[in-house]
Ligand code: DX5
């Protein structure tokens with residue numbers, strides 16, 4: 001499969017959100033990546049349901065929600081009602097991860113599991129067959145515009161191996177510090193979805209940057 005591009009709305013101009021959503025609609029991007037932060041699991045607060053619902057009203061592509069929050073279970077239903085197609089929770093935030101995955105699936109959404117830079121891929125051994133996506137964090141979650149952590153390349157290869165060995169249908173997404181250099185190396189290692197925030201929105205022509213990432 002040709003890799004997918006998921007621009008992170010976190011880096012868009014919040015005062016011109018509709019304009020930036022239309023840009024993504026008309027671009028070669030595949031998904032909308034939505035970063036929800038609670039100020040507890042990560043040292044930053046982003047946005048919640050009202051913003052997601054406003055995005056959903058205009059977005060014409062898959063809504064990929066990345067939850068950087070503790071106790072995600074109590075909000076899964078509201079995320080489903082707010083328009084999420086895929087929900088990714090953090091391994092480090094879920095003591096009952098299998099239950100959380102079942103809950104996400106019970107609302108007809110796809111379920112992903114994200115791993116912080118310090119968390120080894122092997123922790124997914126017993127859950128890999130139950131999930132639709134592995135999200136390898138290539139920065140410490142919480143902020144856009146951080147420097148890519150090189151070890152993520154090896155983790156993508158590890159995830160690919162685990163998926164092949166287990167017969168899982170999960171796909172591999174990578175989030176943080178993605179640009180044309182890191183992006184092409186990630187795709188080579190087996191990444192199938194690239195999230196890109198600041199590289200897209202800080203560029204002169206974001207839709208051209210999306211095309212460049214797609215055509216790598
Ligand atoms: C970081 C978020 C990312 C962020 C990526 O916690 O999960 O999705 O927006 O931003 P860049 O591409 O600028 O690293």
Ligand code: ZN
Nearest residue numbers: 035066175195
């Ligand atoms: Zn993210």
